[in-house]
Amino acid sequence: MRRNISESTVRRLSFYLRILEKVEAVGIDTLSSEKLAQRTGTTAAQVRKDLSLFGSFGKRGLGYAIPQLASELREILGLDRTWRVALVGGGRIGSALFEYSGFRKRGFEIVAVLDADSSKVGQRWGKVVLSDIADLEKVLTAESVDIVILTIPAExxxxxxxxxxxxGVRGILNYAPVQLRVPGDVTVKDVNMVLELEALSFALSQTKGE
Amino acid sequence: MRRNISESTVRRLSFYLRILEKVEAVGIDTLSSEKLAQRTGTTAAQVRKDLSLFGSFGKRGLGYAIPQLASELREILGLDRTWRVALVGGGRIGSALFEYSGFRKRGFEIVAVLDADSSKVGQRWGKVVLSDIADLEKVLTAESVDIVILTIPAExxxxxxxxxxxxGVRGILNYAPVQLRVPGDVTVKDVNMVLELEALSFALSQTKGE
DNA sequence: TCCATTTTGTGAACTAATTCACAAGGGTCT
DNA sequence: AGACCCTTGTGAATTAGTTCACAAAATGGA
Known part of the structure; x- marks a missing residue:
């Protein structure tokens, strides 16, 4: 049933979940696709289409029951569990990510930090002690790491x-500005902080010229 | 001529430029769409289609002259100039972004940092002195800011x-996890650090189940 | 000069994603 | 119960994006 889900759909599911959790806190218990669409910047038809890829979660005439739909979305997105994450690279980006609380809130727990700089190894970051990247295999195995965040230099x-x-890690979040080549059963998501600025630059240049 | 350029195309143009600059350093002076495609993880036809949206930059039988194409791409992307950027929010994410050297390399210069915390106002970060967010209008105008990076709390x-x-700022890079509502002539790019992890979570959950 | 080879630029074909539009279900009020 | 709203779920239509395929350059060697 769950074949060919596009990246855009997955991104929107995350948005839906975020809004549902926000709205749930206010005490509303039902939401129409129209409302959900407004709050996430899409269309009602798109919301219904996205959800229909996974099942029928709404009630005609009424909308979607918020706690139920939120729970379905968490299950679909795999957020009904904790993911064990290792940060490989303890530089500026690495430490900013480490301190960012948004990951833990969503169930991504940073259980290890690794760095090549031997002067950093042994430092305590909260509950985590920095490991030497030389021990990568040992640490990732011992901590049962599911996902690795790469914040190391391209080389x-x-x-x-x-x-x-x-x-055996099959999920990688890559902050290094290089094209990663991995086997088919490994998923890589690239984050590129300059890319978005370049897209802005493009957009601003375009409109200015006309 | 330059209507309806998709986001994917713009992203790929950035990739092309990155590879061209990398290859240029090595001393190669010409590159085929096939080679460029391999290095950026796309197809030769896609490369040619993308470039053809903006003109004919190649030579049949030969490929693309690297310095020329790089220069064209910089112009298309608006990277043939310096963009003056203000960082609004001097917290963890803000300071990590500030210290990240990749922005300056691409012509994005952070000329102001603003924060609401009065104990931070007056701090020196490199060449920049932190301003009070109360003076936002004054600072953005005085510094002729083109682009604002928002790293403030959602509320x-x-x-x-x-x-x-x-x-009058028309380009915004938004790190806050909220849907921004702006006039049509303002471009917003959202960066959401948790979103990519959630997409990974989805991908890992899918494959595991089958 | 002519032939073989390479690679672009681009319509046409195809595939993917979004939007439309409406029947069917569910609720409420009288 | 019946009339009247709402809102979902989903095929069909539309729009957007990618890939195919090939004529038209450009080069080099005989």
Whole structure:
């Protein structure tokens, strides 16, 4: 049933869930596709289409029961569990991500931080002690890591990536500005902080010219 | 000529430019769409289609002249100039972004940092002195800011956003997890650090179940 | 010069994603 | 119960994006 779900659909499901949780807190218990669409910047038809890919969660004439739909979405998105995350790279980006509370709130728990700089190894970050990247295999296995966030320099990526994949990690969030080559059963999401600014730059240049 | 350029196309143009600059450094002076496609994870036809939206930059039988194409792409993307950027919000994310060198390399110069916390106002970050967010209009105008990066808490967004737009800024990079409502001539790009992890979570949950 | 080879630029074909539009179900009021 | 709203779920139509496929350059070698 769940084939060919587009990235855009998944992104919107996340938005829906976020709004549902916000609205639930206010005490409303039902929401129409129209309302949900308004709050997430899409159309009612799109909301219904997205949800219909996974089942029939609404009541005609009424809308969607908020707690139920939220729970369905959490299950669909795999957010009904805790994901064990390792941060590989303890530099500026790494430490900002570590301190960012939004991950934990959604069930992504950073259980290990690794760095190549031996002067950093042994530092305590909250509950986590920084490990040497040389011990990557040991740490990822011992901590049962599901997802790795790569915030290392581009030149270290190929070696580290191979080792991460070899140890069985199948989800990678990549902050390094390189094209990652991985086996088919490994999922990579790239985050590129400059890319969005470049898209802005493009948009601003376009409108200015006309 | 430049109507209806999709977001995917713009993203790929950025990739192309990145590869061209990397390859240029090595001393190669020409590149085929096939090679460019391999290095950016797309197809040769896609590369040619993307470029053809803006003109004919290649030579049949030969490929694309690297410095020329790079220069064209910089112009298309608006990267043939410096963009003056203000960081609104000097918390963890804000300071990580400030210290990230990738922005400056691409011509995005952070010329102001604003924060609501009066104990932070007056701090020196490199060449920049933190301003009070109360002086937002004054600072953005004085510094001729083109683009604002919002790294403030969700609840402060509506007020700050209105003021940013009112002062004439037309490009906004938003790190706050809220849907921004802006006039049509203002471009907003949302960056959501949790979203990508959620997409990973979805992908991992899917494959695991089958 | 002519032939073989390479690679672009681009209509046409195809595939994916979004929007339309409406029957069917569910609720409420009288 | 019947009339009247609402709102879902979903095929069909539309729009957007990608891939195919090939004529039209451009080069190099005989």
């Amino acid at each position: 270290s990526v190929p070696d580290v990536l191979d080792r991460v994949v070899a140890v | 402060s967004v509506p007020d700050v956003l209105d003021r940013v737009v009112a002062v």
